[in-house]
Amino acid sequence: MNRREFIKNSILAASGAVLLSGCTFKTSSPSPAGTIATSKFKNIAVSMLGFGAMRLPTTANGTIDDSLNKKMVETAINAGINYFDTAYMYMGGKSEEAMGDALKKYDRNSFNLTTKMPVMILEKEEDVERIFNEQLERCQTDHFDFYLVHCLNKHNWENTKKYNVIPFLEKMKKEGKIKYLGFSHHDTPELLQEIIDYYDKWEFVQLQINRIDWKACRGKEQYEIARKANLPIVIMEPLRGSALANLNAEATKILRDYNPDASTASWAFRWLAGLDGILTMLSGMTKPEHLEDNIKTFTNLKPLSEEEQKVYDKALAAHMKSQAIGCTACRYCECPVGVDIASIFSLYNQYQYDDRSNKAMSFINHYEALKESTRADKCIKCGLCKTKCPQQLDIPTLLAKVDKEYKALKSV
Ligand code: SF4
Ligand code: SF4
Incomplete structure (x- = not known):
């Protein structure tokens, strides 16, 4: 049995968790037919589809659409999704509150609530406790199931150590306010290894893994480091923002010709389902139809077959011919002069x-619908955004490129 058949069987097997090679983390047997796939983490079953609250539905004025969000949470819970992932920084600081509000009517033991310590904004040690208590209050809960040190890169890792974040979070674990402790990582495989070596009690790690970043952002190396350390992996950016749900026309045609019923996003999730050791895959679903499509994909989740892998790679090769910008719309790059980078x-x-x-x-019309004060030509090249971008994009240069192209199109 080759590795792919083994994984496929582990997801499709009728009963019993499967011991993965060299690792005690187990991919569970599937949920009963017609329900969402789960992974097994310690003694709990976690839905393989995680509800990501970085991109919640919004109203026309840009605020969170709480009523729609509650409906989507209800649909998610009814479908068997039990992993809800928010963060102090998401949605301009409003995501935790919105998720707390949407989840408060459900039995607290029936779902896993995850949030993160925003180490990037810490200025003194006391901030850590203050922010943690604020998070409990915002989320209307007395504990977090999964808790992460957020967005570790070189700078944020230094802050984590400088402000004694780990000892404080260990204390919260002892007090029952955190069940499982992990971190999200946005830097090189070398730093990932350093963070894992520094603290031997990490229980899981959140990594950006998808078919594009597998090679482009050394995703494969990061995945292998986490697997070697026996850390279950939460996948972030499985669709690389929404890029893998919106491939160019040539790529979309290749996928549709092969399977007219499968959404483009489903290919990306099913590619990930072929990897061992995945705890859950986070998806930021801004519309009910995204949620419905994902539920369909994760119900009896199947990894891509070898033939489908070839089709997917062919489609992505066609897609990558377009010179797109690798922005995931995380919006960490808040611009002091208000350029709407994402x-x-x-x-x-x-x-x-x-x-x-x-x-x-169409591009000109949409671009001109942005407020003038937020367009690319307002960039003063201060470089601040570059230091915050997890994708390490050269934002000022890319903005200049967009501005140049926009002006060229206008002049035609
Ligand atoms: S480089 Fe430009 S876009 Fe980036 S923060 Fe400065 S002004 Fe804003
Ligand atoms: S430019 Fe970078 S930081 Fe800004 S939204 Fe895109 S990926 Fe995120």
Whole structure:
């Protein structure tokens, strides 16, 4: 039995958890037919689809649409999703509150609530306790099931050590306010190894893994380090923002010709389902249809077959011919002069993938719908955003490129 058949069987097997080679973390047997797939973590079953609260539905004025969010949480819970992932920084600081509000009517033991310590904004040791207590209050809970040190890169890792974050979180574990402790990582495999070596009680790790980043951002190396350390992996950015749900026309055609019923996003999730050791995959679902499609994918989740892998790789090769910007729309790059970096990159990428004859006009119209004060030409090249971007994008240079292209299209 080759590795892929083994994994496939571990997900599809009718009963019994399967011991993964060299690792005590187990991928569970599937849920009963017609329900969402789960992984087994310690003594709990965790839904393989995690409800990511970094991108919640919003109203026309940009605030969180609480009513729609509650409906989506209800649909998620009814479908068997039991992992809800928020963070202090998400949605301009409003995500934790919205999720606390949406989840408060459910039995607290029926779901896993996850949030993160925003080490990037710590200025003194006392901030750690203050923020943690604020998070409990925002989420209307007395404990977090999974808790992460957020967005570790070189700078944030230094802050973690400087402000004694780990000893404080250990104390919270002893007091029952945290069940499981991990971290999310946004840097090199070398730093990932250093963080794992520094503290031997990490219980899980959150990594950015998807088919594009597997090679491009050394995702494979990071995955292998986590596996060697026996750390269950929470996948973030499985769709690389929404890029893997919105492939260009040529790539979409390749996938549709092979399977007209499968959404583009489902291919990305099913590619990930072929990896061992995945605890859950986070998906930020801004519309009910995203949630419905994901529920369909994760119900009786199947890894891609070898033939499907080839089709997927062919489609991605066609997609990568477009020169898109690798922005995941996380919005960590808050700009002091108000340039709307994520929206600009998103519009530019849509333009790159668009194959309609009027795509230039469409791009111009959408771009000009952005407030003038937030457009690319307002960038003063201070470079602050570059230090915050987990994708290490050269944002000022990319903004200049978008501005140049926009002006060229206008002049035609
Ligand atoms: S480099 Fe430009 S976009 Fe980035 S923070 Fe400075 S002004 Fe804003
Ligand atoms: S430019 Fe970087 S930090 Fe900003 S939204 Fe995109 S990926 Fe996130």
